[in-house]
Amino acid sequence: MSTLVTSPPKPTNLVKPRPGREWGTAVRGRLLTWFAYSIFLFLYLPILILVIYSFNANKVVGVWTGFTADWYRVLFNNQAMISAFKVSMWVATWSTLISTILGTLAALSLERYRYRGKLPFDAVMYLPIIIPDIVMALSALLFFVIVAIPLSRYTILIAHVAFNISFVAVIVRSRLADMDHNLEEAAADLGANEWTAFRRITLPLLMPAIVSGALLAFTLSLDDFVITFFVSGPGSTTLPVRVYSMIKFGVTPEVNAISTLMLLGSTFLVVLSLVLQRRS
Amino acid sequence: MGKTPEHHGSVAVGVVDVTKRFGEFTAVDNISLDIRDGEFFSMLGPSGCGKTTTLRMIAGFEQPSLGEIFIHGQPVAGIPAYKRPVNTVFQNYALFPHMTVAQNVAFGLEMKKTPKAEIERRVGDVLDLVRLPHLRDRRPKQLSGGQQQRIALARALVNKPEVLLLDEPLGALDLKLRKAMQLELKQIQAEVGITFIYVTHDQEEALTMSDRIAVMDAGIVQQVGAPREIYEYPQNRFVADFIGETNFVTGKIAELGEFASIDLGGLAVLGNAGGRDVAPGEEITLAIRPEKINLYPQGEVDIMKAGVDADELEQLFGSQLPEGKVDMRKWLATEKNNVVIDGRIQEAIYIGTDTRYRVALDNNASIFVRVQNFGSRYDQFFDIGSTVYVHWAAENAQVLTE
Structure with missing residues (x-):
């Protein structure tokens, strides 16, 4: 990699680089740029097409006949879609709230305290991030069947909390690790008890990480399909699951429209999360 | 300068037979120290000698494994850091990054529920003392190292602690600034009359500022004394070697008198045995600056x-x-x-x-x-x-x- 990076010549290097070498570097640089462009294209062209066809007047996907925003209007009148959206928002909101609190506490315990069984806990903590969604989904379903909890929006909530905790914990913990432990000691030294030190010093400094963790959790919850598909019961369909059942009957511009809206929402949340992380 | 301490000679901090172990490792090994009221006391030694651990035990961040610590005669075992009448200036300053300079300095007074008007006045006074009143609304990030150092000092001093603990506070500053701050710290200490306990590995710093120095090594206090005493009359080889430069020549005591006659492998010389327990014929080391x-x-x-x-x-x-x-x-x-x-x-x-x-x-x-x-x-x-x-x-x- 390092050979691809052009660096200014060192001041001690009085010998001019040979023209051939300069040329080689330039070609390599340009190649790399085109490579990057094609990757972007490969990644985002399908999405772009999806967005464009959500405004297609023709019901047949792939045949462009004219611009219309009609499909969005149809979408907002689709009761099933709206109820799915409500379930999605409900699950996302509550799972974010619960997993943010639990994830933050987990991060604090892993980073600031020593206790028996900490190492295994530490290892297991990140499992939901690593294991395939389908495994997570199956085990969640099995669990609910075994303990005989009927599938409903609550089971979706529990499953979402389960994987969101890990993501929140990872983000909060990395911020906590960077935070100077002396700050908490300084607060204690100045007369703050543990709770006051946490409230006045640790929490405000962690806030950007907590908020960004929460935003990520919200996004993940909104976007999740596989796990939700397995643990959702009758009458408790989230938006992605609803969309999936719609495309069983073919891709319609209406599906394109809802996808475009979900795309916008998720992008907004992820960007917000990144901005907050950057600022902290 | 030189305000006389009110209880001259009385003990501000007493460390009695204190040992601190971390697992198998003994960081502080049965040390005893009496730090007098109003004095500038330094703990000097190489890293890992136990000086910072001792300071942290006085602050309440660590508990002694054995022994007891007294602050103005009161045993402090079991009293958490936030209830002790001491304040600390941390090595990396530990200023709260999300608060302004004034909020940082006011933090300790707020914790004590001091009335707002008094907080305002005392914060102003202490910022005057460290000569940075114009920086009150800045954030720590916007300050230079030297300024942060003084704000950290102000944040501790504003609480009027019975004892101020300083953990290598000048370590991160460049040489020139460090020298200037040494004199300033000494001056501030004389002005406020608070007992300072200062941890450093820099012998010159300790000699410059301290009324008394405890030289530490391997968790043990090697010698306690005024800078001049420590430098001129080191108790043992470690102290002589750690502070300044010294020649060590081995020899044997030939005769004791006002000064000891010593046989340095055939050379007859004189040395100062100054009340040390030595006998003729004993192998000794002669240390000469x-x-x-x-x-x-x-x-x-x-x-x-x-x-x-x-x-x-x-x-x-x-x-x-x-x-x-x-x-x-x-x-x-x-x-x-x-x-x-x-x-x-x-x-x-x-x-x-x-x-x-x-x-x-x-x-x-x-x-x-x-x-x-x-x-x-x-x-x-x-x-x-x-x-x-x-x-x-x-x-x-x-x-x-x-």
Whole structure:
């Protein structure tokens, strides 16, 4: 990699680089740029097409006949879609709230305290991030069947909390690790008890990480399909699951429209999360 | 300056038989210290000597494994850090990044539920004291290292602690700023009259600022004393070696008296056993500072070139003032308890303020000597290979047993 990076010549290097070498570097640089462009294209062209066809007047996907925003209007009148959206928002909101609190506490315990069984806990903590969604989904379903909890929006909530905790914990913990432990000691030294030190010093400094963790959790919850598909019961369909059942009957511009809206929402949340992380 | 402490001589912090273990590792090994009210007390030692651990135990961040700590006579075991009447200036300052300078400084007073108007006044006063009143609305990130250091000091001092603990507070500053801050800290301490306990690994810093120093190594207090005492009369080899430069020459006690007669492998010299428990025949180490050794040319020298002034000569010789030339060995012998032996210059290095010589003695030992460079007219340089008289006063050569 390092050979691809052009660096200014060192001041001690009085010998001019040979023209051939300069040329080689330039070609390599340009190649790399085109490579990057094609990757972007490969990644985002399908999405772009999806967005464009959500405004297609023709019901047949792939045949462009004219611009219309009609499909969005149809979408907002689709009761099933709206109820799915409500379930999605409900699950996302509550799972974010619960997993943010639990994830933050987990991060604090892993980073600031020593206790028996900490190492295994530490290892297991990140499992939901690593294991395939389908495994997570199956085990969640099995669990609910075994303990005989009927599938409903609550089971979706529990499953979402389960994987969101890990993501929140990872983000909060990395911020906590960077935070100077002396700050908490300084607060204690100045007369703050543990709770006051946490409230006045640790929490405000962690806030950007907590908020960004929460935003990520919200996004993940909104976007999740596989796990939700397995643990959702009758009458408790989230938006992605609803969309999936719609495309069983073919891709319609209406599906394109809802996808475009979900795309916008998720992008907004992820960007917000990144901005907050950057600022902290 | 120099406000006299109110309870002069009374103990501000008492450390009694304190041991601190971290698992298998003993960080502090049965130490006892009495830190007096109003004094500037330093704990000096290499990293890992237990000085910071001791400070943290006084602050309440660590609990002693054994022994007890008293603050103004009160045992503090079980009292958490936030209830102790001490404040700390941390090595990396530990200023709260999300608060302004004024909010940082006010934090301790807020915790004590001090009335708002009083907080306002005291924050203003202490920022004046550290001469940074114009920075009150800045964030720590916007301050230079030196400014952060002073704000950290202000944040601790504003609480009027009974004892202020400072953990290498100047460590992160560059040399010039550090020197300026040393004097300023000392001045502030004199002004507020609070007991300072200062942890450092920098011997010069400790010598510059402290009323008393505890030299520590391997979790043990090696010596406690005023800077002059520690430097001039080190108790053991570690202290002599850690503080300043020292020549160590091994020998045997020949006879005890006002000064000990010592056999340095065939050379008969004098040294200061100063109340140490030594007996004739015992193996000892003689420690002599390089600047406390003088070199003189052998043979007759022009008396005005001998590096002595006329008044001094007259005092020494009275009416029998020798004229013209003098043999330095004879002349030095006229004063009591002087050691004069032969030496040969092995190495001469000019380092500006001094010239550093390595001198071989007749017993094959070699010692370092620092000769101050006064100015070209007065200086006498010795060539490599030339023979010289090596001289020291008996009280400047310390007899060490460990």
